[in-house]
Amino acid sequence: MKKIVALTGAGISAESGIPTFRDANGLWEGHDIMEVATPEAFERNPTLVLEFYNQRRKAALSVEPNAGHLALAELEKHFEVSVITQNVDPLHEKAGSSHVIHLHGELFKSRSTATDQVYEMEGWELNPGDCCEKGAQLRPHIVWFGEAVPMMETAIEEALSADIFLVIGTSMLVYPAAGLINFVGEEVPKYIIDPKMPELPSRPNLHKIAEKASTGLPRLAQSLIQQYGK
CATH class of the missing domain: 3.30.1600.10 (SIR2/SIRT2 'Small Domain')
Structure with a gap:
């Protein structure tokens, strides 16, 4: 899987x-x-x-999870899924995601x-x-400004183990989280989903989807299931 x-x-x-x-x-x-x-x-x-x-x-x-949160949770039926979030809210868990790493606390x-x-x-x-x-x-x-990010090492380990890497709804300007993509293998498909596409250096296997998470992620999820899922 x-x-x-x-x-x-x-x-x-x-x-x-x-x-x-x-x-x-x-x-x-x-x-x-x-x-x-x-x-x-x-x-x-x-x-x-x-x-x-x-x-x-x-x-x-x-507030309730939206279609983006629900699509990530649905992917667990076909893939091993780890969610690394910069958000402190519980919406991923509420949607049904079972492996969520909160970089900035809860x-x-x-x-x-x-x-x-x-x-x-x-x-x-x-x-x-x-x-x-x-x-x-x-x-x-x-995790407040000026404090260490204790879950960062765990997040790096997850990025290193990815077969598919998604970046959803982030400006990629907040470090150290923004640096996680640098730990993903060149051969790994990477998908960026955001209506305001962050500026990223060119890299292999990078796919950009200039949409909101609630519309772009459900479509991408179906595509990934058809292409790679079990």
């Missing part, structure tokens, strides 16, 4: 109604990212940061500021005074 590795970004979630990370003004939901997405911001104003992510979780509860998990122990959240709120067993404040389980 061939292995598909898919790298997904904000574009696929945006189609479900989750705002992209930054708008044209460099803001995220009206906030400067340096106010809500850095370790320094959390140290300076934890209440603001916690409330910001509370609102992101509350909003995420009302919105509905928290983490101890003392031990880095990760916890599943029961609701959508994480507030000042919510602590781990050792009495340390819990923080969002999000």
